Amino acid sequence: xxxxxxxxxxxSQTWTSTCGHLRNLRKTFLGFAAAQAGKASPWRSAxxxxxxxxxxxxxLGGCQDWGxxxxxxxxxxxxxxxxxxxxxxANHTATxxxxxxxxxxxxxxxxxxxxxEPLLAxxxxxxxxxxxxxxxxxxxxxxxxxxxxxxxxxVVTFQRLIDPASALxxxxxxxxxxxxxxxxxxxxxxFHLTRPYADFLILLGANQAAIVSPRAVRAGTxxxxxxxxxxxxxxxxxxxxxxxxxxxxxxxxxxxxxxxxRWLSSAEPSVLNMALRNGLADVAGPLSPVFAPxxxxxxxxxxxxxxxxxxxxxxxxxxxxxxxDARVRQALSYATDRAGLVSALLSGxxxxxxxxxxxxxxxxxxxxxxxxxxxAKARQLLAASGHASGLHIAVAVQDSDEAPAEALQAMWxxxxxDLEIRRLEGGVYAAAAFAGPKDKARQGLGGVLASWSSxxxxxxxxxxxxxxxxxxxxxxxxxxxxxxxxxxxxxxAEAARSDDERARLxxxxxxxxxxxxPDVLLFTRDDLVGLRRGVSGVTIAPDGVILVARAAKA
Amino acid sequence: xxxYALRKLLALPVMLLAVSAMIFVCVRLLPGDPxxxxxxxxxSAEAVARIHHQLGLDQPVGRQYVAFLSKAASGDLGTSIAxxxxxxxxxxxxxxxxxxxxxxxxxxxxxxxxxGGVLAAAAxxxxxxxxxxxxxxxxxxxxxxxxxxxxxELFAVRLRWLPLMGAGSPAHLILPAVTLALAPIGxxxxxxRASMLEVLAQDYIxxxxxxxxxxVAVLLRHALRNALTPIVTIVGLNLGAVIGGAVVTETxxxxxxxxxxxxxxxxxxxYPVVQGVALxxxxxxxxxxxxxxxxxxxxxxxxxxx
Numbered sequence: 001x002x003x004x005x006x007x008x009x010x011x012s013q014t015w016t017s018t019c020g021h022l023r024n025l026r027k028t029f030l031g032f033a034a035a036q037a038g039k040a041s042p043w044r045s046a047x048x049x050x051x052x053x054x055x056x057x058x059x060l061g062g063c064q065d066w067g068x069x070x071x072x073x074x075x076x077x078x079x080x081x082x083x084x085x086x087x088x089x090a091n092h093t094a095t096x097x098x099x100x101x102x103x104x105x106x107x108x109x110x111x112x113x114x115x116x117e118p119l120l121a122x123x124x125x126x127x128x129x130x131x132x133x134x135x136x137x138x139x140x141x142x143x144x145x146x147x148x149x150x151x152x153x154x155v156v157t158f159q160r161l162i163d164p165a166s167a168l169x170x171x172x173x174x175x176x177x178x179x180x181x182x183x184x185x186x187x188x189x190x191f192h193l194t195r196p197y198a199d200f201l202i203l204l205g206a207n208q209a210a211i212v213s214p215r216a217v218r219a220g221t222x223x224x225x226x227x228x229x230x231x232x233x234x235x236x237x238x239x240x241x242x243x244x245x246x247x248x249x250x251x252x253x254x255x256x257x258x259x260x261x262r263w264l265s266s267a268e269p270s271v272l273n274m275a276l277r278n279g280l281a282d283v284a285g286p287l288s289p290v291f292a293p294x295x296x297x298x299x300x301x302x303x304x305x306x307x308x309x310x311x312x313x314x315x316x317x318x319x320x321x322x323x324x325d326a327r328v329r330q331a332l333s334y335a336t337d338r339a340g341l342v343s344a345l346l347s348g349x350x351x352x353x354x355x356x357x358x359x360x361x362x363x364x365x366x367x368x369x370x371x372x373x374x375x376a377k378a379r380q381l382l383a384a385s386g387h388a389s390g391l392h393i394a395v396a397v398q399d400s401d402e403a404p405a406e407a408l409q410a411m412w413x414x415x416x417x418d419l420e421i422r423r424l425e426g427g428v429y430a431a432a433a434f435a436g437p438k439d440k441a442r443q444g445l446g447g448v449l450a451s452w453s454s455x456x457x458x459x460x461x462x463x464x465x466x467x468x469x470x471x472x473x474x475x476x477x478x479x480x481x482x483x484x485x486x487x488x489x490x491x492x493a494e495a496a497r498s499d500d501e502r503a504r505l506x507x508x509x510x511x512x513x514x515x516x517x518p519d520v521l522l523f524t525r526d527d528l529v530g531l532r533r534g535v536s537g538v539t540i541a542p543d544g545v546i547l548v549a550r551a552a553k554a
Numbered sequence: 555x556x557x558y559a560l561r562k563l564l565a566l567p568v569m570l571l572a573v574s575a576m577i578f579v580c581v582r583l584l585p586g587d588p589x590x591x592x593x594x595x596x597x598s599a600e601a602v603a604r605i606h607h608q609l610g611l612d613q614p615v616g617r618q619y620v621a622f623l624s625k626a627a628s629g630d631l632g633t634s635i636a637x638x639x640x641x642x643x644x645x646x647x648x649x650x651x652x653x654x655x656x657x658x659x660x661x662x663x664x665x666x667x668x669x670g671g672v673l674a675a676a677a678x679x680x681x682x683x684x685x686x687x688x689x690x691x692x693x694x695x696x697x698x699x700x701x702x703x704x705x706x707e708l709f710a711v712r713l714r715w716l717p718l719m720g721a722g723s724p725a726h727l728i729l730p731a732v733t734l735a736l737a738p739i740g741x742x743x744x745x746x747r748a749s750m751l752e753v754l755a756q757d758y759i760x761x762x763x764x765x766x767x768x769x770v771a772v773l774l775r776h777a778l779r780n781a782l783t784p785i786v787t788i789v790g791l792n793l794g795a796v797i798g799g800a801v802v803t804e805t806x807x808x809x810x811x812x813x814x815x816x817x818x819x820x821x822x823x824x825y826p827v828v829q830g831v832a833l834x835x836x837x838x839x840x841x842x843x844x845x846x847x848x849x850x851x852x853x854x855x856x857x858x859x860x
Binding site: 171238242274277427 | 594600609717721808821822
């Protein structure tokens, strides 16, 4: 049998030496070309030498390293499915951009597992009316550029998010909540809210609320050069290629174990799998469940997963027949075999939906009985609503979500429902999904298959999807669901001061939504991350951000 | 000939103007909205409108185009909506990779397909001819996406001879270049064989053989040079397709070229970047076709005289 280990070693040696030879060759060739160019028939030989040099130079140009230097025992390489969109934490809404930025930035607080811990703030108090929040800042913290992290920096950070003219991507999350922010002294900051907001600390724990260096904001470099207080500092960003981060030697907290982190990306799920097996990546995610069973068997790899927050559902147009009749919507819900979807599409790495909130969200109230598979009941409801002979529904589906749509097609056919899949490219899909009632009616679109990942704030899941003011195109209430009771309870829950009161209200909202069935709730997908053996300390935050700052490599 | 080349070059700005207007309108006709892509699905319509205004997308398309042109005239192609970096910088960083990949792929294709095709034509119906024709048909028909992934699995994961993806050393170039070379190998091989067979049937070849010129000399000096004209035409026209092929190959191998830039720009509806890549593609195609025509003229004195 051939010894692949030896061959590999030999091959890598050969490549290293080839690279060296080619470098020498380039020097020789360029020298030769220069000498040739001076000789007789200068025009022709110059052309020849020039074109040759260009060709060879181009091919060899790659020989130079990028200076990443991200290899070695304490350098971690992470591969994601998407490259980061920028280096400004306030100017993105993408989970994976947050993942890349997380080691470099810190917020006032950190939320983990439902609890809130102090981070850049060492403590805080809340006024009796719930409108004023005062934070005391941790002393002696500096930004990577050397500037002190003080009350003024916190004011600059949030001022640009709540500025009415702000076009930052995350501004829409903060502007409706924070009325003003002011520095009381060098270490004390006070937020004045527009209304009592129970999830304020969770909002401050989001990646978008990270405190940024005022110097970088003023200079306008923050979009391309990260500048925070985190345990890792920015080294380089090559768009679509890589981001490199190195250990922050002046970090105020416990020093990280890794020397550097390099981030790569590939949109092709199978490449993530190959990168882990080949050793290019120490960590890769989020992985497609398709590869999970095979990876779980690979002794060189380890799989970590957690119940996810990426929620999938089909929004039904509640304004137009036949889905203006709640019984028809309930029938589709009963015709959906969620456990079957999870085992067939996600290899079991997911949770059948039994509530309009993901399992990871506080106040989730699962109701498997009313969000369950019951074909007889589905047929009965359809017959009762006058659709005994069946009905047709056209659903807009993003191209990446074709598989669940096809599975639904087969399931609903058993209840006599003919599902027409309109498979659309991402941008085209977004335009169709967010179209208003008139446009959807004109296109004959009865539903939209969508997914949502709002993190762990119940309000940020329920309000955009079910509040009547957020009916598309204004928001993500794609089926134009309008229910006065749901609207009222959502407002009350947000302002509620006691936890019991909020729990009662959120449970009631969920029961109401299940009863009205504006959406066919499908499933949540687990967050899956693959690690090479020997890598430890990698965790997945409840909102899907992969945390590697505390990781170590054996 | 010089006059011809000059006329072509002078037509380039006019062509660019027409194409840029077309692209400008087309990318804006695409359903989808860059502001929505930036703000995310939970953003309110009002937040999206604010981003629209900041990007200047709330202006009439005509006015946007005039603003684009006046800036472009001074070399400013605008700023990427996604990365907030100048488009010219994005193009300058990505273009060398596509150039290196395209040149490597075409050099490989010509080095394999030209001799292979000549040999196949030298003994039509022979074992080599049948083998080579089979391989070249396979090359044209194989899905480069699938081939790329299989090559990665074999050479990078199982054998570990070559890097999996990305750029950084000549070794990184090998798998993507071979993948991108497949289609042109098939094309050039078949063209070479057909063109050689046609030339070899000419009277002057029989004359050359009759006067005792050696087999190799007949093939290379008498037949190949004459057969090259259609081959060069095909290669020249096909080179323009390199950006199209690069879109797939660069995505599979995470090769940081224009193809990958284009894919992410279209995904994010990053209008200025899509425009920039399209303009680079147009200029390259025009220049490549011109080069091919000049090369044909250099090869064939009859055209040079005309």
